[in-house]
Amino acid sequence: MPFHGSPFTSDLSPAARVDELAKNRGNQVAIVYEGSTYTYAALAAQSRRLAAVLSDSGAVQGERIGYLGGNSLAFLTTFLAAARIGAVFVPVNSRLTAPEIALILDDCAPHSLIVEPGHREIVASALAENDNDGIELLWAPGDPVLDGSTTSPAFADVALDEQFTDARSVRQRCEADQVAMLTYTSGTTGYPKGVELTHGNLWWNGVNLDMAAPAMPGDITLVVAPLFHTAPFGCFTLRTLLRGGTVVLRRDFEPAQLLADLVDYRVNTVFAVPAMFAAAAAVPEFADADLSALRTAVTAGAPAHAELIGRYLDRGVTLQQAYGLTETLFxxxxxxxxxxxxxxxxxxxxxxxxxxxxxxxxxxVLDEPGACGEVCLRGPTVAGGYRNNDVATAASFDAEGWFHTGDVGYLDDDGCLYLVDRLKDMIIVGGDNVYSAEVEQVLGHYPGIIDVAVVGVPDPYEGESVVAIMLCENGIEPSLPELRRFAQAELARYKLPTRVVHAEKIPRNAMGKIDKVTIRAVLADDDEHRFSDAATGSPARTADAASRLGAGGLRTLASLPADEQRRAVFDLVTASIARTMHTAPATLTAQDRFDDLGLSSLAAVELSRGLGFALGRRLPTTIVFDHATVGALVKHLQTQLAAEVRRSPALEHLTEFERVVRQDPPGEALRTELRTRLRSSLNRLAADEAPATAATARPDPVAEASDSELFILLDAALGSV
Known part of the structure; x- marks a missing residue:
């Protein structure tokens, strides 16, 4: 059955707990923020002050109070002030665009929005999007880092009243099932959804996590990840404050600063995504840094590879991987x-x-250990649903209280969870499931690979095909065949990539997760320069060469020297492969094996048909299977075409005709007669070379050319004669 609240009736207000700490241990440091320290007494007083301002402006229990800004004291003050009046705290991702912010404001309809001064312009644009004039706008107060001295008159003028009995800041009781936060999903599955987290969810989250990665009273925790995410905020910042510890809060992540903070503040607990831990480990001082105080180091948001875990184990630090979602906390x-x-x-x-x-x-339910399926969670940390979205709530939260995560994974014999992929990121190749995370893990071991993302793109033959986007060290750029050969021992053939894109950056979100929605959109738009300034390959040259051969057919081939004939056929073949596989022609070589390119049987047949169409010939559908390498197919086609050129009586006649004309330049009258004869010969040539039964073959351009177009061909053939 669904979990209904807590088995007790205690007041779970975080503001009540901070007030208690302020009363009994008021001089203890609660926050260290960018060079300034704030005691529990100061934190409680500031939250009461803001609560009074919100109450005076008409905010009441259940109203939404938004915050837009970075990691700051004002963020924490706003959360506590909202809890004090029984309102719902809405942290807004400070990296969103104005239209995205407008969607959230429209959905949650906040009474007030606390805004850092640096976000004034984007807020003005967001408010204008949906005409949200009814929102009370307040500038964040008293922050030593924020630009300018402008604060709202309310913050600047309200006198600080240290009396806990101030009527304007009377604290409301917070029940376990009362919504504490409305936090919006990242939108990777579409329209952002507001997750309603209760005070009970937050309280149980702290208790739950303490069992595996404890935070003790008096602990010092370092926070560098964005607070608008529930992991750094609910699982670490809030947990530490409610236990009477100290939070070292940084506005931004900087690797050397993170390492210095761990050492200088003798940090006991820290949360960071794997990319942050990896960057800190790359700092030269990492090898000698004193990390002996660090007891709990948790990472989540993306897989932490064994090599990274090993580097920290060598320094006496255990990186504990965790898993959770906005809807479930850890x-x-x-x-x-x-x-x-x-x-x-x-x-x-x-x-x-x-x-x-x-x-x-x-x-x-799949009870067998190792059985792969959708991961479902149930417990007191799981949210009750989404605001204003009954359809999405019904789809994800079932009647028995299970939340369907959309993640694919399995449990081993010991009950450990292994994540394989997101359901929406699963790639279906010819009816077989390919988990992108599995492919990423294997490709991530290729020497010199820094980062890799794997996505599925539409494929006309297999439904979807596997594309790998890779960030490599300088000078390393594996080709598709090299990559497939590397991975084929660990991955089934249908799981191997059929396209590789080399990038200078791979899009990730604030929590370090690969932004596959963006990646798929870039690939769909053929806009690969967004991954890198220098696009992989040079399709323009091959496409141009292929079009020349296709348009001129055998006549063009006959006029080329032997080495250029081979290049023209090679360009035509690689351009056809590129069109069939949606890859870059210039990445292919004559030595590349078709087995290493990942051509499916349907794609190979389509490639044969496309080559025949381009050459005006009916080619066997097995022609690709009959040749092991690209070079072998090119040689076969070149030999076949050259032989057909030599066998063409019409073309031989025209060649002799051209030789005679060049030796004895004609006069004007003879030129007119020659043009008439040439047109007749060209038309016969077109008829001779046209396939007798190939209804789908491309029409020869000469046969359909106008007189003026034929005269251009004639003038080009006769030169200056």
């Missing part, structure tokens, strides 16, 4: 003692979380 965490033996696992279920794997289609 659900699993890898125990420290399993980090070395199960580095690929997302961990064991947290004590108050249930996990099961179900068949995505039938939703029947």
């Amino acid at each position: 659900a699993t965490c890898l125990p420290a003692h399993k980090a070395a033996s199960a580095p690929a696992s997302a961990g064991l279920p947290l004590p108050y979380t249930e996990i099961r794997v179900v068949d995505p289609a039938s939703r029947s």
Whole structure:
């Protein structure tokens, strides 16, 4: 059955807990923020001050209070002030565009929006999008980092009243099932959805995580990831504050600064995505940094590879991989003692979380260890649903309280969870499932690879095909055949990429997750320069060469020297392969084997048909299968075409005709007669070379040419005669 609240009736207000700490340990440092320190007394007083301002402006229990800005003291103050009046805190991703912000404001209809001064222009644009004039706009107060001194008159003028009994800041009780936060998903599945997290969800999350990655009273935790995500905020910042610890808060991530903070502040707990931990490990001082105080280091948002985990283990630090979603908060965490033996696992279920794997289609439970299916979660940390979206809520939250994550994974014999992919990122090749994360793991071991993303793109023969976008070290740029040969020992043939794109950057979101929506959109738009300034390959040259041969057919081939004949046929073949496989022609060589290119049987037949169409010939459908390499096919076609050229009496006649004319230049009257004869000969040539039964063959351009077009051909043949 669905989880209904908490088994107790205590007040779960975070503002009440901060007030208690302020009363009993007021001089203890709660926040270290960019060179300034703030005690629990100061934090409580500032939140009361803002709560009074919000109350005076008409905000009441259940209203939404938004915050738009970066990591700051004002972010935490706004959360506590909202809880104090029983309102719902809405953290808005500070990296969104004005239209994206407008969508969120329109959905949550906030009473007030607290805005950092640096976001004034984008907020003005967002408000104008949907005519949201009814929102109370307040500038974030008292922040030593924010630009300018402008604050709202309310913040600047309201006197600080240290009395806890101030009527304007009377604290509301927060029940377990009362919505505390409305946090919006990243929108990778479409329209952003507002997840309604209750005070009970947040409270149980702290209890749950303490069992595997504890935060002790008095701990110092470092926060560098964006607070608008639930992992750094709910799982670490809030947990530390409610236990009376100290939060070292940074506005931005900088690798050397993260490492220095770990050492200088003797940090006990930290959360960061794998890319952040990797960047810190690359700092020269990492080898000698004193990390002995660091007890709990949790990473999530993307897989942490064994090599990265090993680097930290060598320094005495265990990176514990965790897994959760906005809708569930943390659900699993890898125990420290399993980090070395199960580095690929997302961990064991947290004590108050249930996990099961179900068949995505039938939703029947898959009990067998290793059975792959959709991961489902249930427990007191799971949200109740989405705001204003009954359809999405019904699709993801079932009647028994299980949340269907959309992630594909399996449980091993020990109950450890292994994630394979997102359902929406699963690629279906000819009816077989390909999990992009599995392919990424294998390709990630290629020497010199820095980053890799794998996505599926529409394919007319197999439904979808596998594309790898790779960021490599300088001078390393594996070709498609090299990459397929490297991976074929670990991946089935249908899982191997059929296209590789070399990039200077791979899009990721703020939590370090690969932005596959953007990647698929870029590939669909053939806009690969967005990955790199220098596009892979040079299709313009090959396409031009191929079009010359296709347009001129045998006549063009006959007029070329032997080496240029081979190049023209090679360009035609590679351009045809490129069109069939949606890849770059210039990345192919004569030595490339068709087996290494990943051509399906249907694609090979289509390639044969396309080549025949381009050459005006009916080619056997097995012609690609009959030749092991690109070069072998090119040689076969060149030999066949050259032989057909030699056998053409009409062309031989025209060649002799041209030789005679060049030796004895004609006068004007003879030129007119020659043009008439040439037209007749060209038309006969077109008829001779046209396939007798190939109804789908491309019409010869000479046969359909106008007189003026034929005269141009004649003048080109006779030169200056």
